[in-house]
Amino acid sequence: xxxxxxIIEVEGLYTRYGNHVVHENINLGVHRGEVLALVGGSxxxxxxxxxxxxxxxxxxxxxxxVFGLPLYGDRKKLQDMRNRCGVLFQKGALFSxxxxxxxxxxxxxxxxxxxxxxxxKLVMLKLKMVDIDIKHATKMPAELSGGMIKRIAxxxxxxxDPELLFLDEPTAGLDPELSEAFVKLIQTMRQELTLTIVxxxxxxxxxxxxxxxxxxxxxxxxxxxxxxxxVLKTNHSFVRNFFCGERGKRSLExxxxx
Ligand SMILES: Nc1ncnc2c1ncn2[C@@H]1O[C@H](COP(=O)(O)OP(=O)(O)OP(=O)(O)O)[C@@H](O)[C@H]1O
Numbered sequence: 001x002x003x004x005x006x007i008i009e010v011e012g013l014y015t016r017y018g019n020h021v022v023h024e025n026i027n028l029g030v031h032r033g034e035v036l037a038l039v040g041g042s043x044x045x046x047x048x049x050x051x052x053x054x055x056x057x058x059x060x061x062x063x064x065x066v067f068g069l070p071l072y073g074d075r076k077k078l079q080d081m082r083n084r085c086g087v088l089f090q091k092g093a094l095f096s097x098x099x100x101x102x103x104x105x106x107x108x109x110x111x112x113x114x115x116x117x118x119x120x121k122l123v124m125l126k127l128k129m130v131d132i133d134i135k136h137a138t139k140m141p142a143e144l145s146g147g148m149i150k151r152i153a154x155x156x157x158x159x160x161d162p163e164l165l166f167l168d169e170p171t172a173g174l175d176p177e178l179s180e181a182f183v184k185l186i187q188t189m190r191q192e193l194t195l196t197i198v199x200x201x202x203x204x205x206x207x208x209x210x211x212x213x214x215x216x217x218x219x220x221x222x223x224x225x226x227x228x229x230x231v232l233k234t235n236h237s238f239v240r241n242f243f244c245g246e247r248g249k250r251s252l253e254x255x256x257x258x
Pocket of ligand 1: 045
């Protein structure tokens with residue numbers, strides 16, 4: 001695949017749950033190596049769109065291609081595609097019945113291609129990458145702070161060295177300091193690895209710090225798509241309220257490169 005090529009292509013996508021229309025004719029390309037942020041009000045369908053990009057849900061209409069291959073066909077191909085993706089979703093970030101070690105090892109074990117010795121080495125490497133001391137490896141999720149859970153969930157999402165990473169509200173529930181540390185961690189990972197990231201977030205600081213482009217979902221459509229300065233020029237009420245309220249102005253001022 002060439003640089004700049006779309007790693008995800010969404011074409012004419014419609015989502016309906018019964019009579020409830022969530023998306024109407026969504027068209028979107030995610031470029032290799034970029035961080036694309038999805039923003040929109042609660043219920044605007046950010047998570048649903050990410051689930052469809054992963055083939056976890058089938059749209060009512062439309063096509064999704066990931067790594068150049070259409071989803072919703074061959075199950076084996078879908079699994080191969082998922083093995084190239086990491087996912088950090090809001091709910092169920094970690095399995096509560098599994099230790100830190102087993103949570104991170106799970107995707108490796110599911111591959112059925114690595115022996116336990118190799119898995120051990122890789123788990124330690126992933127924990128180190130997210131700055132978690134191995135002394136925590138035997139702990140259960142209930143014993144961990146919110147910030148640690150996010151980091152370990154990120155280690156699990158990165159378990160198979162994905163090319164494509166999905167982050168659903170990665171900094172939700174973290175205080176500003178932890179949130180900033182988590183953003184820095186993702187920035188470092190991006191510098192060291194070739195990663196494409198699709199991220200849904202309500203948090204303006206996270207959005208401004210991480211995203212290369214932003215897609216704004218409102219009224220079932222994408223009402224703005226582009227870099228932050230481009231999106232800011234859009235005269236849509238959601239964009240105005242989201243970015244130009246007091247909090248929005250503060251976040252933008254903190255990032256003087258905008
Ligand atoms: N499996 C489902 N069955 C029925 N309705 C659903 C289902 N999944 C999502 N929805 C509805 O679709 C809409 C979009 O949901 P989604 O979770 O994608 O929104 P979101 O933009 O991620 O919201 P939030 O910011 O609150 O997480 C919501 O109204 C939700 O209730």
